[in-house]
Amino acid sequence: MDLARFPRRRYTPGPTPLERMPHLSGQVRRDLWIKRDDLLGLAGGGNKTRKLEFLVADALAKGADTLITVGAPQSNHCRLTLAAAVREGLKCRLILEERVAGSYAAQATGNNLLFDLMGVENIRVMPAGSDLAAAMAEEAEAVRALGRVPYAIAGGGSVPLGTLGYVACAQEILAQSLDAGVAFDRVVVASGSAGTHAGLLVGLNAASWDGAVTGINVRRPQAEQEGNVHTLCVQTAAMLRTAPPERHAVTCLDRWVGPGYSLPTPEMAAAVRTAARTEGVLLDPVYTGKAFAGLLGLIETGEIEPGERVLFVHTGGSPALHAYADQLR
Template structure:
């Protein structure tokens, strides 16, 4: 892929590390587990959206925007990082927050909500699940235009063809690191939400003929719906980047660990978050990586991931949201 032809800002100065998780591997008694530490990407508290924003913000600057507009859930990592990118570039930021769980937004909440305020978000508009999010963002863009300003709309999760280039590039980074480490992975496991990370990796690996399967662990939608969404997005990315299309059979999503719904806690998520922290010193978030790690653990325990497999877990960040879930994740709560 010739990704250098696309405008890009750089918010991370080097590759994120790939680390062996020896204690977790030993504890689970199966598979050699590694983690791609994209929680260590640049911008405030890191996370996968940083890679997407490198391409999206470059496009916004190309269009001479002065304000970034985006949407996310009430504890959105994407919204936090979009606000941080705006600060880095001297831009303003407006957020549309979707209450996917009724009554879940609190202006005084901890976690990412607190960081929205600390990062100086200009305006927050709260809408309910099922509302037209694109219309809400467009209303903000038009309000800015009426003031003589230029807003640039970034879709939820930064998951369009432009933003997803960040993870097509990450796929190449992983392959290069594996080569340098003398390490060939058998499988990649990653959270599958808005889809740009999952789809971007699929396009990147496919364009490099890597033959490396990816298992997406759903955090919101049923498997069939999510697989259709991911495959459609891979087609958009591949067309935009000018590379081969991803075959439908390469798109694998698992929905057994979603639980009662998006952002709603499960016992498996709590176990995974505490296990990664106590065995590897790695913080996961309760919405995305916690449920993805629960899926990884579940697949190992079920024997679907073999004992000799070398598995790379892509850590997409999100640890600030932990602090909004402290009553659920604390040792006392977990013991009940």
Template sequence: MNLARFSRRRYTPHATPIQHLKHLSAHLGGPEIYIKRDDLLGLSGGGNKTRKLEFLVAEALAQGADTLITVGAVQSNHCRLTLSAAVHEGLKCRLVIEQRVPGSYKPQASGNNFLFDLLGVEAITVVNSGDDLAAAMQAVADDLAGQGRKGYVIPGGGSNPLGALGYVACAEEILAQTFDMGLALDHMVCASGSAGTHSGLLVGLAGNNAGLPLTGINVRRPRPEQEGNVHDLAVRTAAFVGLAEPIARETVRCLDEWVGPGYSLPTPEMVEAVRLLAQLEGVLLDPVYTGKAMAGLIGLVRRGEFAKGEKVLFLHTGGSPALYAYQDVLSAA
């Protein structure tokens, strides 16, 4: 695949590292677990949305936009990073915040909510779960147009075929790194939410004939719905990059056993995973995405899905600023 055909900004001047989680591997007594540290990507606080924004913001600039507009949940890492990219490029940013849990948005909250203010968001519009998010963002764009300005609308999570290119590129980066390391992976695991990261990885792996199974751990939706979403975006992304073969439906696996009571709502398994990674490896996960995804990986190990000695890569998609909004849940006190 020739991704150089697509315009791209660069917010991270290096590949993110792959590290062996030797203490966690020993603790679980199963496969050898590795972690791809996309929490160390560029922009404010890092995370997977940085890769997507490299392609999306390049298009925004090419179109002459002066303001980025996007949507996300109350503690949205995507909103934080979109705002940070806007600051980096000298643009303004307006956010639409979706209350997926009724009454959950608190302007004075810690975590990403605090960072929205610190990074200088121009305006925040709060909507409720079930509202038409595309219409809400278009209303913001129309308001800007009425002022003689030009907004660029970025979908939630940056998850469209252009944004998913970030993880097509990441799949190629992982394959190059593991080749250099002499590391033959048997499986990969990632969080599966707005579908752009999961879909992009599927396309990148398929386009390189990697033959590497990928499991998504759902953070919001039931398995049938999420697998449909991921497959749809993967098919559209594959067509966008010009792959000759579509993405096979059977390669899409999205497990929903670790969602718990709902999006962003804590589970005992998430708390255990966040505390284990912090205390065994010094790695900070987040309570909404990577905490639940790692809980899923740990659960799969405990039920014997991976053989002892197999090599499994976990994609760390970032999100640690949200930890500070969950102190009451995650603290040992």
């Protein structure tokens, strides 16, 4: 499986830390570790950076001067796509889907503030359920009318080319595990647009790793999300000419979604406080807070058994914390 044949920009000078969480491990009687992808390069860090390394390389190879993408009003993906555009000297246009009615506010803090600070060229706000592909096509046509070259990036960068970023992360985890003499029984990760989850599965499966990857859903019901993740696994594995993981290897638990995407839950708020107060790690309310709530919930029910060594993949998002201050205090 040769990732080197795919053009790639590098926004992070080396591997992100893989650290033990000693205080929380002692409290819950499990050996808990964390992969710090919140410390990836670009503004504020986060998992989309790995996907953008491959996607932006493709954009540059095609002569693009403007990136276009979609996300929610506090989208980490939109923040990082804009940051990559600034890094490369490109323009960037964002289409924001109000998945919760009335959730966009031009003067909001969090990622919305950063959109303005980094000089987004245009923001278009759409209601939930809009045809986002059509909206991106319209933005692309508007860019062409200006004599420029657009490059559209799907939500979350979760297409096979972007998913390669987490195939690379899986290789990085395995190399760090070997170096540290640590063997993990389970990896836990937030499962949203599916690219991070699928990339880890493809990369770990290609290495014949025999642990479990547990996705914690942040938006969709379990069956729907598992289908999305497995489809992307198959597509990505085909690109790499390797075998995809079996369907039964895909687990996307939906018990911690709560009332809906980006809507706070008591379990999320408690998980964010727990990580901050035991390990000094900042999670976010939309993705990692709910995923960490899932990790703690699986420990509480005994589904993660005493003695298990578990790696939590921190996909970033803490710049959005400030927009949820009222729900976290």
